[in-house]
Each structure stands twice: as structure tokens, then as C-alpha cells.
Amino acid sequence: MAQSTSRTAGPLKLVRLAYDAEFVRRCVSGERGALRELFERERLRLHALLFRIVGPSPHLDDLLQEAFLEVFRSLGSFRGESSLRTWIDRCTVRVAYAFFARKARAPVLESLSDAPHTGLDAEEHALLREATRRLYMELDRLEPRQRLAFTLFAVEGRSMREVADIMSSTQVATRVRVWRARQALEARARKDPLLAEFLEAPAAPAEPEKDDA
Amino acid sequence: MQKPLPVEVETVSARRWARLERSLFARWDEEQRLDAGSQPVRQAPARQVRRLVAIAAVVGVAAAASAVCFVTWRRAGDAVALDRTSRIATGANGSHLSLQGLTLDVEPESAVVLGSPFERGMLIVLDRGGIVCEVAPRSADAPLVIQAGSVQVKVVGTRFSVTRTGEKARVAVEHGVVEVAEGGHVARVGAGQVWPSEAPAVAPPQAAPIANPSDVPSAVEDGPESDVTQKGDSNTPRAPAKASGAAGGRHAGYGEAAQARFEAASALERSEPVRAVELYKGLENGRDSWAQHALYAHGRLEAARGNAVQARQLLERYLSRFPKGPNSADARSVLERLR
Numbered sequence: 001m002a003q004s005t006s007r008t009a010g011p012l013k014l015v016r017l018a019y020d021a022e023f024v025r026r027c028v029s030g031e032r033g034a035l036r037e038l039f040e041r042e043r044l045r046l047h048a049l050l051f052r053i054v055g056p057s058p059h060l061d062d063l064l065q066e067a068f069l070e071v072f073r074s075l076g077s078f079r080g081e082s083s084l085r086t087w088i089d090r091c092t093v094r095v096a097y098a099f100f101a102r103k104a105r106a107p108v109l110e111s112l113s114d115a116p117h118t119g120l121d122a123e124e125h126a127l128l129r130e131a132t133r134r135l136y137m138e139l140d141r142l143e144p145r146q147r148l149a150f151t152l153f154a155v156e157g158r159s160m161r162e163v164a165d166i167m168s169s170t171q172v173a174t175r176v177r178v179w180r181a182r183q184a185l186e187a188r189a190r191k192d193p194l195l196a197e198f199l200e201a202p203a204a205p206a207e208p209e210k211d212d213a
Numbered sequence: 214m215q216k217p218l219p220v221e222v223e224t225v226s227a228r229r230w231a232r233l234e235r236s237l238f239a240r241w242d243e244e245q246r247l248d249a250g251s252q253p254v255r256q257a258p259a260r261q262v263r264r265l266v267a268i269a270a271v272v273g274v275a276a277a278a279s280a281v282c283f284v285t286w287r288r289a290g291d292a293v294a295l296d297r298t299s300r301i302a303t304g305a306n307g308s309h310l311s312l313q314g315l316t317l318d319v320e321p322e323s324a325v326v327l328g329s330p331f332e333r334g335m336l337i338v339l340d341r342g343g344i345v346c347e348v349a350p351r352s353a354d355a356p357l358v359i360q361a362g363s364v365q366v367k368v369v370g371t372r373f374s375v376t377r378t379g380e381k382a383r384v385a386v387e388h389g390v391v392e393v394a395e396g397g398h399v400a401r402v403g404a405g406q407v408w409p410s411e412a413p414a415v416a417p418p419q420a421a422p423i424a425n426p427s428d429v430p431s432a433v434e435d436g437p438e439s440d441v442t443q444k445g446d447s448n449t450p451r452a453p454a455k456a457s458g459a460a461g462g463r464h465a466g467y468g469e470a471a472q473a474r475f476e477a478a479s480a481l482e483r484s485e486p487v488r489a490v491e492l493y494k495g496l497e498n499g500r501d502s503w504a505q506h507a508l509y510a511h512g513r514l515e516a517a518r519g520n521a522v523q524a525r526q527l528l529e530r531y532l533s534r535f536p537k538g539p540n541s542a543d544a545r546s547v548l549e550r551l552r
Contacts, residue, residue: 032498033530035241039234051222061229062300062326065237072241132220157217198218 024084027075039068045085046092052155053096053148055136063099067092082165089166093148100144131198138188138195142181149174150181236326236338239360243328243336300326303342315357316347320376336360343376348389363470367392373402381470384408396474396492471496471503478507482514489514505531509540513547521551 026034043064050063057063070091078087139147145167152163153174164174189196225233301308302324310317315335319325323342328335337344339361348357348368359366361375361382371389375382384393388404402408478492493514496507512527528544528551535541 030245032238032494036234036238036498039237043230043234047225048222052220055220056223058302059300060223061233061236061302064233065240065300065326068237069241069244128219128221135218135220155218155220 021080024075024078024080027072028078035072038071042068042071042085042088046088049089049092049156050096053093053151054099055139056133057136059099063095066099067095070095086162086165090168093152093166097144097148100147103140127194128198131194134192134195135185135198138185139181142184146177146181146184149177150185153178154182232324232340235362236340239338240326240328240336243338243358243360247336300324300340302340315349318345320344339375339377339382341377343374345372345374347372363395365394367394371404396470396477398473398477471499471501475503475507475510479510482510482517486514486518505535505538506540508534509538509544512544516547516551525551 023034023038027038046067047060047064050060050067054060054063071088074091078084082090139151142150148167149163149169152158152166153160158166160171160175160178163178164171167174185195185199189199301310301319303319303321307321307323308319310319317325317327317337320343323344324340325342325344326338326340328337335357337346337357337359339359344359346357346359346368348371357368359368359375361377364375364377364382364384366373366375366382366384368389368391371386371391373384373386373389373391375384384391384402385407386402386404390401390403393400393402393408400408474492474496478489478496481489481492490511493507493511496503497511498504499507508527508531512524512531515521515527516524525548528548531538531544532541532548538544
């Protein structure tokens with residue numbers, strides 16, 4: 001939270017917005033160098049964000065490309081009312097939401113055999129990977145907005161205010177979504193000790209209250 | 214604030230990032246190209262969905278139509294409803310897909326991105342490996358376009374294969390005709406032909422023999438970059454040395470393609486300056502030596518066309534990126550003139 005507070009401190013924000021405006025102007029004008037710079041600046045962050053929302057998926061690369069295409073297409077509508085990063089996160093979340101909605105309708109064109117999760121293969125991480133796999137299997141059963149709110153809050157580690165901002169929602173509604181997702185996961189976890197242990201790692205979020213909306 | 218769940222984000226190799234970036238910008242370029250001339254205002258996905266819903270409502274008889282579509286879909290066996298972009302990556306086994314009017318065999322260890330079909334065509338980006346496509350006859354206005362590195366294949370109706378190696382690709386046509394485009398050159402490849410071929414049935418982009426200045430168009434009269442003072446028209450950028458064999462297959466191939474594009478742009482400056490500008494733009498953001506020459510040439514061309522503001526921006530960008538570049542002195546003198 002302290003990190004989040006320091007990010008929104010006045011002077012820093014002013015500097016960053018000024019930079020963003022100039023940078024966005026170059027991007028909107030279609031300057032290839034600026035678009036590449038944008039990709040270079042944001043690729044790791046957006047990949048991590050999408051991974052935490054979607055989980056290990058053969059569609060991750062495509063979603064990342066979709067997210068960048070969405071950003072490139074929509075840059076003209078960026079008004080500077082939020083930071084460029086928050087605005088990019090919103091685009092990314094929209095792409096993820098569309099993906100979940102699509103997936104719910106018809107899970108088409110599943111990738112065949114490439115395991116995209118090229119991460120750690122150390123033995124001590126095997127259980128963690130399995131728990132992660134089970135978590136995302138369960139998240140697949142959730143309503144997309146609940147899933148997005150939960151992953152942004154509980155996996156990505158954003159504050160409730162940020163999640164609400166990114167999802168263009170109120171904090172109360174967001175808190176309810178996170179809480180419901182958590183309830184559903186915990187219900188599943190009662191039958192799955194590995195998932196239960198995984199979910200136990202952080203503190204559970206408090207039950208939603210009518211507060212800071 | 215609670216501690217986040219310990220989900221470890223996968224690591225992405227440099228090669229995967231490079232593939233991803235190439236594929237992204239190929240899709241972006243293609244989208245821009247196809248959008249040119251159509252509605253300038255892009256609709257947001259949500260509005261598109263609403264529009265689709267509205268159209269569906271107007272068309273009406275939704276239940277009957279759905280039933281017909283469902284029966285058709287079931288009868289199509291493995292045909293897949295592709296409503297948006299999808300990526301297919303194969304491992305040890307290949308994959309077979311049947312879409313509307315397109316049968317696609319994705320070879321093992323390959324990756325391909327399928328764009329959503331739309332009224333002006335369909336885009337397939339080959340990230341790696343190979344594909345074999347069989348395409349039902351299509352309208353020339355709505356072609357199937359395959360982008361494999363710097364090579365673009367436009368299809369109207371045929372069976373053919375595309376194999377990608379780095380930025381290059383090999384196209385083999387079994388029947389029908391496809392158009393292959395690379396570096397501004399377009400070649401038609403017919404049944405039984407392969408592109409590029411040793412004995413070219415169609416002309417792949419040819420790099421002009423730089424070693425002999427008299428053989429190349431006047432716009433590229435200058436020889437390879439060297440310590441020797443450049444002769445001839447000082448407005449023409451010094452061309453970099455041709456990629457040597459030691460540069461290795463992929464880099465040499467890419468270098469040659471860039472060189473071919475640069476030379477094509479130079480040759481087109483007088484007859485088709487707009488096309489030349491497009492080719493320079495495609496080169497100038499790269500990281501190879503041709504990028505700086507393209508950037509300077511673009512700036513100089515804009516100056517010659519009377520676009521002073523744009524020329525100044527380009528030449529200043531050139532000087533900031535390559536302050537000691539081979540064309541820096543010329544760039545400064547053109548800038549002086551513009552001021």
C-alpha cells in the first residue's frame with residue numbers, strides 16, 4: 001500500500017503525466033519507434049498482469065498481442081485523466097474479460113501440445129505449480145468479473161481502489177466480487193488440501209462492508 | 214494490505230519475445246494496411262458487439278437461424294467457429310483445422326495466429342514452422358493473407374505450403390496461384406512452383422549488385438559504406454556494406470531483404486515517392502545498418518518533396534540516433550538548408 005501511495009504522490013504524478021502526454025502524442029501519430037518503445041516499456045508488466053489473471057495458458061501470447069493491439073488502436077481516446085499505465089491496464093483487463101466471455105461461450109481452438117509455462121522446473125516448485133494449476137482451474141469456473149477482481153486483488157496484489165479503478169467499478173462492488181470469488185474458492189479448497197494450503201498463504205480478505213466506496 | 218498469492222509468472226525467453234514482437238507488429242501493419250481507405254473511426258469492441266447484436270435482431274428469425282447454423286456446424290465435423298483471433302502452437306504433433314473455406318495443416322513445432330475473418334479478408338501470421346493451406350476460391354476483395362516474417366502471401370484460392378525460417382519463408386504451390394510480396398516486390402507463384410526458387414519461375418526481390426555502381430538505378434549510385442569520400446549525388450545516402458557470408462544465414466538473409474527494400478525504395482523515389490516513403494518507414498525503425506540509411510533517405514526525400522517540417526523531424530531524429538552516422542554531415546547540411 002505504501003508503494004501505491006508513493007506512486008500517486010503529487011510531484012511524481014505531474015512529471016509522469018507530462019511524459020505520458022508527449023509519449024502518447026508520438027504513439028497516436030503512428031510513430032513506429034514510439035509504439036515499439038511502448039511495447040518495450042510495458043511488455044513485461046502486461047505479460048505478468050495477464051499471466052496472473054489468465055494463468056498458464058496457451059493463449060497468453062495471443063492475449064498479450066491483443067492487449068497491445070487494443071492499446072495501439074485506442075490510444076487516440078486516451079485523455080490523460082488517469083496515468084497511462086492505469087489506462088493500459090484497463091485495456092488489458094478488457095481484453096482478458098472478452099477472452100473469458102468468449103471462452104464461456106465456446107472454448108475453441110485450444111492449443112495442442114506446447115506447454116507455454118517454461119518457468120521453473122526445480123523440484124521444490126512442483127507443488128507450487130500444481131497448486132497454481134488447480135487455482136486457475138477453479139478460477140475458470142468463476143464469473144469473469146469475479147475472477148478479474150479476485151486475480152487483480154489477490155494475485156496481482158493491487159489495492160481495492162486500484163482494482164475498482166481498472167474495472168471501472170465501485171470499491172464496494174469490487175470488494176463483493178473478490179469476497180464471492182474467495183468464498184467459491186474456499187468451498188472448493190475444503191476438498192483439495194493443496195489448494196487450501198495455497199490459499200492459506202496470504203491473509204483472507206475481510207467480509208465486504210459498506211465503506212470507502 | 215494482504216500479501217498476494219504466490220503465483221509465479223512464467224519466464225519468457227528472448228526468442229519468444231522476439232517472435233511475439235514480430236507477430237504483433239505484423240498484425241498491426243496488416244491491420245493498418247487493411248484499414249486504410251475504410252472507415253477511419255474504429256469502433257470499440259463493446260460497440261461492435263452491440264452493433265452485431267442489433268444486426269442479429271434486425272435479421273430476426275433468430276431461433277430458426279440458430280437452429281440452421283447449429284445443424285450446419287454439427288455436420289461440418291471438425292469445422293471450428295472462429296470468432297476472434299486465436300493462436301495455435303503445436304509441439305511434437307501437428308494440427309489439422311477446418312474453417313470456413315480454409316483447411317489448415319499446422320506442422321509440428323509450429324505456431325500460427327489466425328485473425329478473425331472479416332469482410333475484407335482474413336490474416337494468418339506464421340510465427341514459426343510451417344503450414345499447409347487449402348483455400349476455397351475467394352473473392353479477390355476478401356483475400357486470405359499470410360504473413361511469414363517479411364514475406365506476405367495473398368491467396369485467392371489454392372493449395373500451398375508456407376515454411377518460415379527466421380524472417381524468410383518458402384512458399385510451395387500445389388494448385389492455383391498465390392501472390393508473394395516481400396520488400397515491395399510482388400511475385401505470382403503458380404501450380405508446381407516454389408518461391409523463392411533457384412531457377413526463378415517468378416522473380417523474388419533481387420538485391421542490386423552494389424559492387425558495380427553503373428548497374429544500379431541512379432538513386433543508389435553510391436557504393437558500399439567505406440572510408441572513401443562518397444561520390445555522385447550527395448543527397449543519396451551512403452549504402453551500408455552488403456551482408457557478408459560470415460554474418461550467418463538468418464542475419465545475412467534479413468540484411469539482404471532490407472537491402473533489397475532499401476534499393477527498391479531508392480529506385481522508386483522519383484516515380485512513386487509515396488511508395489518509397491512507405492518502404493523507408495518500414496526500414497527506419499529497425500536496428501540494422503539499413504535503418505539509419507532509410508531514416509536519412511526518408512528525411513532527404515521529404516525535404517525534396519517540400520515537406521520541410523517532416524523532413525526536419527526525420528533528419529533531427531537521424532542525428533539524435535546516429536550522430537556519427539555516415540550520412541550525418543549530409544543530414545546537417547540538408548537541415549541547414551531547410552532552416
